[in-house]
Amino acid sequence: MKLFKIRGGVHPDDRKQLAAGQAIETLPMPALLHIPLQQHIGAPASPAVRRGQRVAKGDLIAQGQGMISAPVHAPTSGRIVGVGSYPAHHASGLSVPTVTLQPDGEDRWSDQIKGVADPFALDSDDIAARVGAAGIVGLGGATFPAAVKLNLRKKYKLHTLVINGAECEPYLTCDDRLMREQTDAVIDGIRIMAHALGVARIVIGIENNKPEAQAAMASAASVHPNIQIARLPTRYPMGSEKHLVQTLTGRETPARGLTADIGVVVHNPATAFAVHEALRFGYPLVSRVVTVSGGAISRPRNLRVPLGTRVQDLLDYCGGFREEPARLLSGGPMMGQPLPSTRVPMVKGSNGVLALTAAETNLREPMPCIRCGSCVQACPCGLVPLDLAAHTRTGELEGAVSRGLMDCIGCGSCAYVCPAHIPLVQFFNYAKGEMAARGRAKQKQAETKRLIEQRTARIEAIQRAKREAMAARKREADAKKKAAAELSTDKPTPLPTPASAVEAEA
Amino acid sequence: MSIETPAPNAGPFAHERVSISRTMGLVMLALLPATVFSLWQFGWPAIYLFLVTLVTVLLAEAACLRIAGKPIRPFLLDGSAVLTGWLLAMTLPPWAPWWTGVVGGLIAIIVAKQVFGGIGQNLFNPAMVARVALLISFPLELTRFVNPAPLFAAGSPDWLQGLAITFGGQSTDAYSGATLLGHVRTELAQGHVLSEILPGLYTPLTDAVGTFSGSLGEGSALLILLGGLFLIAKRVITWHIPLAMLGTLALIATLMHVIDPEHYTGPLYHLVSGATLLGAFFIATDLVTSPVSLRGQILFGAGCGLLVYVIRTWTGYPEGVAFAVLLMNACTPLIDHYVRPRVYGRNRKGSPIEYADELEVSR
Helix, strand or coil, rough: CCCCCCCCEEECCCCHCCCCCCCEECCCCCEEEEEEECCCEEEEEECCCCCCEEECCCCEEEEEECCCCCCCCCCCCEEEEEEEEECCCCCCCCCCEEEEEEEECCEEEECCCCCCCCHHHHCCHHHHHHHHHCCCCCCCCCEEEHHHHHHHHHHHCCEEEEEECCCCCCCHHHHHHHHCCCHHHHHHHHHHHHHHHCCEEEEEEEECHHHHHHHHHHHHCCCCCCCCCCEEECCCCCHHHHHHHHHHHHCCCCCCCCHHHHHHEEHHHHHHHHHHHHHHCCCCCCCCEEEECCCCCCCCEEEEEECEEEHHHHHCCCEECCCCCCCEEEEECCEEECCCCCCCCCCCCEEEEEECCCHHHHHCCCCCCCCCCCHHHHHCCCCHHHHHHHHCCCCCCCHHCCCCCCCCCCHHHHHCCCCCCCCCHHHHHHHHHHHHHHHHHHHHHHHHHHHHHHHHHHHHHHHHHHHHHHHHHHHHHHHHHHHHHHHHHHCCCCCCCCCHHHHHCC | CCCCCCCCCCCCCCCCCCCCHHHHHHHHHHHHHHHHHHHHHHHHHHHHHHHHHHHHHHHHHHHHHHHHCCCCCHHHHHHHHHHHHHHHHHCCCCCCCCCHHHHHHHHHHHHHHHCCCCCCCCCCHHHHHHHHHHHHHHHHHCCCEEEECCCCCCCCHHHHHHHHHCCCCCCCCHHHCHHHHHHHHHHHCCCCCCHHCCCCCCHHHHHCCCCCCCCCCHHCCHHHHHHHHHHHCCCCCCHHHHHHHHHHHHHHHHHHHHHHCCCCCCHHHHCCCCHHHHHHHHHCCCCCCCCCCHHHHEEEEEEEEHHHHHHHHCCCCCHHHHHHHEEEEEEEHHHHHCCCCCHHHHHHCCCCCCCEEEHHHHC
């Protein structure tokens, strides 16, 4: 099919050969699972189990709350040994509400798990409800609740479902392996999602560095005339949803908008697989495929991991470190996050655990910007990163915003090519965070001002009322006094009438 | 075993194998063939002047870094100072006295670079600032050119005579010869026409090979071109500035030549003579002082080409690359302010794109 060009982008060494040849293995059940209650974008789930309670695999352990949220299920059967807090799978390492489960080794599914014989007989709302109840979120890393995205059809005129199999981050091969090994299941999930969205056209985009996945998906999709396979050029950030859609349709998503604005919804192949499992068998999302790779890993692997497994358990299974890693990351090297510790649990959004050597990270002391413009040419969003960084450095954040700071997708292409090794993304993250904080402060200030004004108005009203009451009383008193005075002048000092004068004289 | 990473920071955690010193090193590598050729052409005095200039810029850079309290090693090793000195030496008359290299080097590093804040901060190309300052202050020394006298050739100065020429102030009149641009200009001013001046004096080939009097960088046009193409292939520079500059220059020269062939030289003459190619590939493309966007670079290159022609043809100087580049350097902030890429998802005005044909999308 015809593809369109996108601007910018970089060609990092993809290093996928480390793990691409490794078939997905199921990680042995660890001794303990720490299952965070927030593994998605939106409101955290609220616990539905008590300490000491026995659960079966797939039982609900936390209920989604609010419009944008997702429930959490037990990844295996066992006993709840704690409902408390535990370090999060996040660079901060802060503790978050977490349910701790001790597996009983039986890995027994709940009796209530039931699939649907023909998902295509269900209506859209029913499918979305089942996807939502299965706790499925975007497994590409964004972790946006999938059901909410399936419901976009209510607000937008949709025509195409795009499956983002670009997997443009170096090292990661979990989507590649899933598309190769679970081809039919992935295609089934994709078709169910397209049915739920009510769109006829399906495009599956796969980068050219995954020829086996392209071939497998193409042959499985050949019986469905509405599915097209797009062989994408290998270029980062092809997997950026807006850039992928532009490559496929030639259209840019309007700024601050969604791809749904131009009629396209994008989902990940792993999400499609989860939808297949949820609809056909009733399985909620309790495990995911993770790539464990990097030069410091003894035996890189693709593992199917129960959610809540500690990073350390994955590393142990892969033979630990062959050398001390310079970086331990969650996700890919371009947009991944440093992991604060190997104790943290795996969550729905974690697609990779990378241990990179110093040679791989190629980290150097930053030098001054030499205005070479490499970042300008690399930016897929048409920004001038050196300019944004200069404005951020001088604290002139409004200037950075007016030059498109908020249009930055944080892909890191600019920092990747910078010969001065300036941490540009760090600058932008700081500026975005600072602007958000300022926005909150401003809102707080406005709110405070409003409350103060209300209070002042209230006090004034009370005082005015008091004054008025006093004035009224005074008027009344005055009036009384006046009346009394009038009366008394009438009485005590009556004008001498001739008669009285006569009387007085008398 | 569990590891604790230090303070969290943002990615990417992979990096292309690039650095400032690599960039500078590639530029020097690209300059090397032309430099070696020219040093051979002009012999020992040229070599001495080249070395004096390089030593001066290194000392000046180190002193400035020390005064500014910056780490000396990484900044001295980034190669930017050496490159500045190198380019400056390429623009001096090869047999100019040693102190032109010293004064030029000091001006380039101290006045044009470090006073602005060091690498990346200067508004003007340091080598060109130094050259223009020298040209205005010492017009005699800066315009006294010699005919090539290759190393070890009969009649060329040996290393001792070379020392005498560069450091001893020995007269070089026996070797002197005007540059092509200077000669043609003088002749034109005396009322001669090109059909009288050029025959026997100039063929594009001698200029392309570089066996004519001139500064080091005005030597071999072919080798300079080769170096420039190498830089484009290595993606240190893009084609936009050189092509826009050479294209504009050639276009105007062609136009004027067609209108009046007796008084205006043709495009090839302008392209291969003087410092046109050195300017187009190595000086106008200076990363720090040229615009960052590709469209801005085209504008910048075209401006350079236009100014080179104007200065060569209608002003008091026979060569105008240095002035042209400096004038366009002054425009760079303005160009960068107004010429920016269009932001993804927005139109040129900066508001979100709107599609009129919502139905057409769902084809």
